[in-house]
Amino acid sequence: xxxxxDYDRAIVTARVAQFRDQTRRFLAGTLPADEFxxxxxxxxxxxxxxxxxxxxxxxxxxxxxxxxRKLAAVTRRYDRGVGHFTTRHNxxxxxxxxxxxxxxxxxxxxxxxxxxxTSGNDIRNIVTDHFAGVxxxxxxxTRPWAELLRQWSTLHPEFAYLPKKFKIGITAAREDRAAIxxxxxxxxxxxxxxxxxxxxxxxxxxxGRTPLVGQAIRDFLPWPHLVTYLEAVLRVYNRxxxxxxxxxxxxxxxxxxxxxxxxxxxxEEEWSHLKDGPATLTQAEVDRVAAHFAPPAYENLPAEDxxxxxxxxxxxxxxxxxxRSVHAHKVPGYAAVTLSLKGLRAAPGDATAExxxxxxxxxxxxxxxxxxxxxxxNLVLPHVPLRELYTVWHLAKAVRLxxxxxxxxxxxxxxxxxxxxxxxxARSLNVVAELQERFENLHLQHEIGELDINxxxxxxxxxxxxxxxxxILGVDKHGAEFYQVALGGxxxxxxxxxxxxxxxxxxxxxxxxxxxxxxxxxxxxxxHERFIxxxxxxxxxxxxxxxxxxxxxxKIYA
Amino acid sequence: xxxxxxxxxxxxxxxxxxxxxAGETAxxxxxxxxxxxxxxxxxxxxxxxxxxxxxxxGEPLGVWLAPDEGPETLLxxxxxxxVVAVHFPKFADGRGYSTARLLRERYGYRSExxxxxxxxxxxxxxxxxxxxxxxxxGTGRDATDALxxxxxxxEVYQGAVDQPLPLFRRRA
Numbered sequence: 001x002x003x004x005x006d007y008d009r010a011i012v013t014a015r016v017a018q019f020r021d022q023t024r025r026f027l028a029g030t031l032p033a034d035e036f037x038x039x040x041x042x043x044x045x046x047x048x049x050x051x052x053x054x055x056x057x058x059x060x061x062x063x064x065x066x067x068x069r070k071l072a073a074v075t076r077r078y079d080r081g082v083g084h085f086t087t088r089h090n091x092x093x094x095x096x097x098x099x100x101x102x103x104x105x106x107x108x109x110x111x112x113x114x115x116x117x118t119s120g121n122d123i124r125n126i127v128t129d130h131f132a133g134v135x136x137x138x139x140x141x142t143r144p145w146a147e148l149l150r151q152w153s154t155l156h157p158e159f160a161y162l163p164k165k166f167k168i169g170i171t172a173a174r175e176d177r178a179a180i181x182x183x184x185x186x187x188x189x190x191x192x193x194x195x196x197x198x199x200x201x202x203x204x205x206x207x208g209r210t211p212l213v214g215q216a217i218r219d220f221l222p223w224p225h226l227v228t229y230l231e232a233v234l235r236v237y238n239r240x241x242x243x244x245x246x247x248x249x250x251x252x253x254x255x256x257x258x259x260x261x262x263x264x265x266x267x268e269e270e271w272s273h274l275k276d277g278p279a280t281l282t283q284a285e286v287d288r289v290a291a292h293f294a295p296p297a298y299e300n301l302p303a304e305d306x307x308x309x310x311x312x313x314x315x316x317x318x319x320x321x322x323x324r325s326v327h328a329h330k331v332p333g334y335a336a337v338t339l340s341l342k343g344l345r346a347a348p349g350d351a352t353a354e355x356x357x358x359x360x361x362x363x364x365x366x367x368x369x370x371x372x373x374x375x376x377x378n379l380v381l382p383h384v385p386l387r388e389l390y391t392v393w394h395l396a397k398a399v400r401l402x403x404x405x406x407x408x409x410x411x412x413x414x415x416x417x418x419x420x421x422x423x424x425x426a427r428s429l430n431v432v433a434e435l436q437e438r439f440e441n442l443h444l445q446h447e448i449g450e451l452d453i454n455x456x457x458x459x460x461x462x463x464x465x466x467x468x469x470x471x472i473l474g475v476d477k478h479g480a481e482f483y484q485v486a487l488g489g490x491x492x493x494x495x496x497x498x499x500x501x502x503x504x505x506x507x508x509x510x511x512x513x514x515x516x517x518x519x520x521x522x523x524x525x526x527x528h529e530r531f532i533x534x535x536x537x538x539x540x541x542x543x544x545x546x547x548x549x550x551x552x553x554x555k556i557y558a
Numbered sequence: 559x560x561x562x563x564x565x566x567x568x569x570x571x572x573x574x575x576x577x578x579x580a581g582e583t584a585x586x587x588x589x590x591x592x593x594x595x596x597x598x599x600x601x602x603x604x605x606x607x608x609x610x611x612x613x614x615x616g617e618p619l620g621v622w623l624a625p626d627e628g629p630e631t632l633l634x635x636x637x638x639x640x641v642v643a644v645h646f647p648k649f650a651d652g653r654g655y656s657t658a659r660l661l662r663e664r665y666g667y668r669s670e671x672x673x674x675x676x677x678x679x680x681x682x683x684x685x686x687x688x689x690x691x692x693x694x695x696g697t698g699r700d701a702t703d704a705l706x707x708x709x710x711x712x713e714v715y716q717g718a719v720d721q722p723l724p725l726f727r728r729r730a
Contacts, residue, residue: 010713011711014710157687157718158652158718159652238656239653278727
């Protein structure tokens, strides 16, 4: 993991002092609320329905056990003992007091953490693969690149007042687990014919009101030019992105209106002046940062662990959990493990202080002190020896971190919705609860198999509803909550946005509709076909007609 | 006399900002005596007249750019200006930050570069980094208080105008 040196520490500490002073002036009335707003947003502080909300950065999703314990302590001391992990490697505290936020930031700085640029019209937290460094399908570890970009983007003086927020995602794996093509810039690490590292650069992806897939503007950017090229992209955007209409201010609108070819031309023109300048990355710096992410001291283990195999055979509940939660690791004898934050009757991504501490303990003993945060709002233990999986399962189960639902219906991705968020048009957690209850039966969930359900409470799409196999969007119809359902969206390299099935459902209809849609799948699927494959084969029509029809069983109970 | 921040202290300032009121045109707006910061449109419409003022009356030349007016428009004349100013109608409009870097880093502008409008204490650290060296803080803002902004960060990651080398090229 990256450890701060005196330089990093000085910068983050100064940021805390700066924000403490801004907060003091705001509370004293010398800094007006409308001026304080963009400043506090650049430090992740929102004012929401229940009061202030603080969004803490978990840069590229990597946490140490010590940092997890600090987060637990902070939620206890300054909040209600619970935090909410978002879809972009952040942790949100919903019940903080403005006057205490500087103290929270000071505590976070003690463990090399901050809330810098977790909101605002600036460069946001860089996202990457939660299996970076351990995935068996990756070309290279993306964390050093993400850290290099974290440093470059942190307190960038030219790009603090962009037309709108700016999100960057990086992947280096065959399977894109960072959804890079729905980021403003997506970076796909590649190697050229000579084995040199570089990036394919996508721009203009994003969800929200106008969902668009990022377009490639450069096929291979040699790594030394990563920062200068991004500065060129950002400068073109900063100068020419729309500022007259906030709903058209993202870079995707600029790319769409110019066309990717013309946008790329403007970037290349700008870049021709910046290329090979002082911001050009050096091998020494890449090596310095990469050294922080050196693999831990793995043991030499056999690829197969007989105890693990035995437990899988003897304990069906463990086997069910392992089938969903244990992931391939590039080192023999190890696995990456999902600790699910999708417990029953809990909001997706919510973690209590006890859970955070338990995860820290488990990580300390069984995963080289390290935890990851996934964009699916779960925690991941990146390096668990196979022989310890049974123990880890028991420990996780004791604190409700072992729902065996990862990738299944129960693994719903959702924003906090109208219960918390000022922007929401509808609640999302009510739909989560409804679906959790309907699909509570684990046998049924495993029978249904892989199915991504994503729920957003408004067009801003924090729940990534466009890329769920079943995507649910809360809308407001004359003051009532309605839910638009779309099918066929997906993340990964086959990224696609869902098709809307038809008119939105009332809050009390959406559960029936989803159940009917799943029913159509179960009826039509061939063999072990996944939901999304059945959808691709039979199309939207059968789902559409069923979604609005009461089934015979429903008629009986009606 | 109005105050500005320059050389990291509060000073008197003699420059007047010329703006076009409704109904006024660049060709017709009255140019008062004294050093003037004229809008780009006035500079374009009355370049000869303004240069004559400089030659005949020793009035220094100044121009100001709106957020959507890039520095490219001034290239042939850059050496003539004593002050180039960039207007920030709203501090959240960050286009002027790119304007400043381009003027300094690409086009070699060396004289005074001034930020004016809705800027103050909480913008000056970044403004200074991208090459502004004088600041006319917005009405209702305290210039003396704003001086504290310069020392807000002891170290920075990126290269910019104030420190061209990124931290990774300086890290001990």
